[in-house]
Amino acid sequence: MKQIDVCLTPDLLHLHTIENTIVVVADVFRATSCMVTAFAYGVKSIIPVATVDECRQWQERGFLAAAERNARKVEGFELDNSPFTYMDEQIRGADVAMTTTNGTLAITRSRGAVKVLVGSFLNLDAIARYLKTEPYDVMVLCAGWKGRVNMEDTLFAGALIDRLKESYAMAEDSVIMAWRLYGQGKDNLPSYLSNSSHIRRLQRLGIQKDITYCLQHDLYDVVPVLRGNALVSMEV
Amino acid sequence: MKQIDVCLTPDLLHLHTIENTIVVVADVFRATSCMVTAFAYGVKSIIPVATVDECRQWQERGFLAAAERNARKVEGFELDNSPFTYMDEQIRGADVAMTTTNGTLAITRSRGAVKVLVGSFLNLDAIARYLKTEPYDVMVLCAGWKGRVNMEDTLFAGALIDRLKESYAMAEDSVIMAWRLYGQGKDNLPSYLSNSSHIRRLQRLGIQKDITYCLQHDLYDVVPVLRGNALVSMEV
Numbered sequence: 001m002k003q004i005d006v007c008l009t010p011d012l013l014h015l016h017t018i019e020n021t022i023v024v025v026a027d028v029f030r031a032t033s034c035m036v037t038a039f040a041y042g043v044k045s046i047i048p049v050a051t052v053d054e055c056r057q058w059q060e061r062g063f064l065a066a067a068e069r070n071a072r073k074v075e076g077f078e079l080d081n082s083p084f085t086y087m088d089e090q091i092r093g094a095d096v097a098m099t100t101t102n103g104t105l106a107i108t109r110s111r112g113a114v115k116v117l118v119g120s121f122l123n124l125d126a127i128a129r130y131l132k133t134e135p136y137d138v139m140v141l142c143a144g145w146k147g148r149v150n151m152e153d154t155l156f157a158g159a160l161i162d163r164l165k166e167s168y169a170m171a172e173d174s175v176i177m178a179w180r181l182y183g184q185g186k187d188n189l190p191s192y193l194s195n196s197s198h199i200r201r202l203q204r205l206g207i208q209k210d211i212t213y214c215l216q217h218d219l220y221d222v223v224p225v226l227r228g229n230a231l232v233s234m235e236v
Numbered sequence: 237m238k239q240i241d242v243c244l245t246p247d248l249l250h251l252h253t254i255e256n257t258i259v260v261v262a263d264v265f266r267a268t269s270c271m272v273t274a275f276a277y278g279v280k281s282i283i284p285v286a287t288v289d290e291c292r293q294w295q296e297r298g299f300l301a302a303a304e305r306n307a308r309k310v311e312g313f314e315l316d317n318s319p320f321t322y323m324d325e326q327i328r329g330a331d332v333a334m335t336t337t338n339g340t341l342a343i344t345r346s347r348g349a350v351k352v353l354v355g356s357f358l359n360l361d362a363i364a365r366y367l368k369t370e371p372y373d374v375m376v377l378c379a380g381w382k383g384r385v386n387m388e389d390t391l392f393a394g395a396l397i398d399r400l401k402e403s404y405a406m407a408e409d410s411v412i413m414a415w416r417l418y419g420q421g422k423d424n425l426p427s428y429l430s431n432s433s434h435i436r437r438l439q440r441l442g443i444q445k446d447i448t449y450c451l452q453h454d455l456y457d458v459v460p461v462l463r464g465n466a467l468v469s470m471e472v
Contacts, residue, residue, distance in 0.1 A: 008385060011248055015383045147251045149244060151409040173387040173433050181413060185419050197409050 032105025158182025394418025
């Protein structure tokens with residue numbers, strides 16, 4: 001039986017072997033929700049980069065640039081880290097360079113995996129259906145917050161486990177924990193998340209609308225995958 | 237308001253500052269449950285050591301020696317890692333040297349804290365009452381399993397949070413997660429834990445009796461604290 005594992009933060013990645021595994025990276029608030037939305041609206045590719053400087057270099061070569069640090073947009077860039085900025089005709093066919101606090105780091109650290117997919121509640125069903133067609137074990141890598149675990153990415157892991165639990169064995173306690181938390185919160189995720197640290201951080205920035213949007217399940221039939229240094233939308 | 241934080245595994249300790257904090261180390265199955273039982277039965281001191289060799293050296297100097305690796309007793313030592321071996325008149329007044337897979341490591345890594353306490357369900361109430369008398373923030377350090385998070389230590393953290401939640405602010409999402417899991421499981425912890433990885437590992441070793449024992453709440457009015465290189469029982 002295939003296994004599903006959860007790595008609750010990139011700071012625990014050293015405990016996992018990913019060579020024969022498909023990694024699903026989740027940074028639900030908001031990097032991976034933005035990426036999924038961008039592909040749903042026709043973006044051609046997204047290069048996740050580690051630094052704002054690197055992002056600027058891609059911008060100079062004609063890419064649209066998206067940068068966020070500490071949940072705020074960086075000056076001089078076309079796109080910010082709200083998924084709503086990607087709901088725009090002008091991004092159809094565009095190549096985007098994106099750097100975020102936690103999400104891009106999690107993606108670049110997963111390069112050793114069989115495949116690296118981008119997950120969010122928005123494309124949960126598409127990811128689950130795709131994984132079932134693959135023979136490989138799965139690991140959800142929660143992007144967390146500066147190394148710490150967070151609730152929203154753990155809940156995404158739990159949601160994916162819930163969709164896969166008939167066909168995958170649960171590898172470790174982190175899997176059971178994520179699944180149990182999702183089971184407890186799934187009927188009202190916004191309320192369940194209301195006292196989490198990142199929600200409080202985001203609410204201070206006035207982006208309640210983004211939060212509500214990012215928690216919607218199964219909006220888009222999109223599976224972003226890392227090819228070389230760029231994410232592209234997989235035909236599934 | 238004082239804060240309570242949870243570090244889900246020693247491999248995430250680098251994210252936490254513990255200089256102005258009281259650390260409560262939990263390795264519920266079974267190191268910290270053994271330590272609490274030992275003090276309840278009159279042990280004078282316990283030196284947690286990192287290696288089996290070091291444990292042997294203390295044994296040669298007249299200490300009782302307790303060593304476990306991979307949940308099994310090490311040959312040639314008086315005590316094993318079942319709490320029941322500590323329920324014995326012969327240990328009254330004894331000095332013990334103990335090494336375990338995860339628990340002693342978590343204790344030795346916490347030396348920079350204001351105080352290092354040893355927690356388990358067995359002395360939950362004693363720990364909670366003591367902490368309320370102190371002005372410091374609290375962090376529960378879950379010993380985990382070889383760096384990975386585990387369910388039982390996370391549930392202990394949740395139980396302590398539940399006892400302290402009126403007088404402490406929850407620092408991070410790990411605190412909320414531990415507290416929520418405990419809330420979900422507390423009415424039947426043995427069943428809630430039944431598919432966790434460590435329970436399965438221990439059940440293979442036939443120590444169901446130990447598991448049931450270690451999940452009992454508030455058996456002993458004992459607060460072990462690290463003084464120098466040894467744990468002693470605090471008068472509270």
